[in-house]
Amino acid sequence: MSQGFRARERTVLHFNVADFAVAVERVEDCRLRQRPLLIAPLQAARAVVYDMSEEAYREGVRKGMPLRQATRICRGAVVLPPRAGLYHKAMLAFFKELQGYSPLIECGQADGHFFADVTGTHRLYGPAPDIGWRVRRQARTGLGINPIWTLGTSKLVAKVASRLVKPVGEYIVTAGEEEAFLAPLPVAVLPGLSVRELEQLRHFQLTTIGALAGLSRHQLMVPFGSRCDYLHDISRGIDDTAVCRPSTATATVDYEHIFADDSNDQEEVEGVVAALVSRAGSSLRGRQQVARRIGIWLRYSDGGPVIRQASCKNGTSGDFLLNTMALAALQRAWTRRTRIRSCRLVCDRLQRQSPQLRLFPEQEGRELREKKVLTAMDALRSRFGHEVIGIGRRIAKGGRQE
């Protein structure tokens, strides 16, 4: 630490609404509280479970399980389609509650997960456990949801603590207690470990975090290579990761489509990508930003995601160039014949749209026309909804799409 500067012990609160989609649906309709609940796309032959209630979980239902199997296991369950807009609204409402206590809040994607760094706020709001308790009380009375809250000196410790008290409860890990707290726990509760790493740890009989913490960086380097530092630190409760405030300037634009039936039909998949691009483009133009990179995240029927990206130097918010980039990324990602379960489009490396005009207006011809079309489409969409208009594709002779 540099001279004259002393780092303050961090105080990080983690809030986690277990089965967030279920919790929100139950706020909307209190009759659902009496029965097991599954959230999954309806009217689809191979729909998978998006979220499930604790009762369904206890009966063996898991996220990503085929809906048919889930309804066989949990016969009395009510099945509802996911309502992303509603979950996003609930996230915003909770975020607003938290904002009363800290300016540093990080939240997940409609999953009910929040981190709030309350370091140094004690003079205004009192001790951190009191903030955790108050936020939970406000969430219960104001929003009808009952989050877990945990307190630690880092996101890592607070996150692990939350995994010990699901589906309801609280856990305070006192500063200085991190290593002792983690030591007896199974390594599987540590966040950020891949399935392969967990298998390796099992192979070496390193079942508890304490056993992992007993190894030096050098010892860990042999089987885990560059991951040795990460494993060494998290096993001792060391985590300097900052709680990142969502900022419009650095945020990503992110849309996902889950296929009702897994698909490997090129036309259907490219159509989905075009629809996602259209939404992302509209969102970027609304924020007066351009994206310099597009990522396509494909999840196949049988496994984890494949992520590939395409970028352009100057950035764009126009659907046409965005679509070209997205298709390039799709081509890189889609290398197997296995059917695809979901497709996610992430626009990042965002920057503000340049107000500078072209030096020679005649260069703008096609670009200007496209811009006018998009502006008109945005105006229509803002008034009548996004689905009211879209960009078609022309099938040229020989079946080639244009």
Place this chain on the structure above:
Amino acid sequence: MLSSTASASSTGDPGRVEIARPETACGPGKVCPVCVGTCGYSYTEWVDSGFYPEGTKSAAMLGLYGRCFSVVELNYTWYQMARAEPLTRMVENAPPHLLFTAKLTRTMTHERDPNWREQLALYRQGIEPLRKRLVAVLIQLPPDFDRSLANRNYLAALLDGLSELPLAVEFRHHSWAVDSVFAELSRRRVTLVTVDVPALPGLFPALDVVTNPDLFYGRFHGRNREGWRSGNMQKKFNYDYSVEELRAWCVGYLPTIAARADRGILLFNNHVRAQAPRNAAKLATILAEFGSGERI
């Protein structure tokens, strides 16, 4: 006057003062040891306010606290269920003279859980590592917990469930200030907490009633009338007791309660800006002065 019925002297342990009791109470030569301390000890704010040295980490606070006081109230057990492992580690690292009181978890007081009997069992297990150094379990009841039949039955069941532990009950609702309640607490040897709160309607009054001859338990919450119902802890417990106020309290209450109990603890809850430890130290000095012959 306090000086006419009791006298005090400080002992080796910090924040501990022995109050001599009148001969009529328990025979000649008996003293009532009184420990002063605070409700909670782990406040970052106390570093900023100078009670703990600059740069003190949370893990070092209990050791430093023990240099000034001999008793502390654990209030984090109100926020979360007491867990044996962290409490074991805490007790192992605590100064050997330090005694503890622990608040009962809110799921049995302020936010009563439907399965509160299970919670009670968990609490008893969780608190076990403190057992040898546990002065009392504090059952702090919420302001809306009035003396209704249902609440009386609940409190009786709660006291039954915790009967193996030394207990203290703090009421916030004035309806409990009746002789029948004191008689029942006396029968059960449960301590009635002597509170010092702002003079506001509806609050349980400050009384010099002792229901347990083993222990008296005083809690000083501050007298901030404006902040009390603000919903903000930093306002509610922002109060600095003057020497005169503390002397007046000693004169008004201490002779009676010290004469009727074998030992006592006096804890300050006005934690804002480290006023609690400063006021506790101030009170310990007042009690010690009394022992040296000065009149309170």
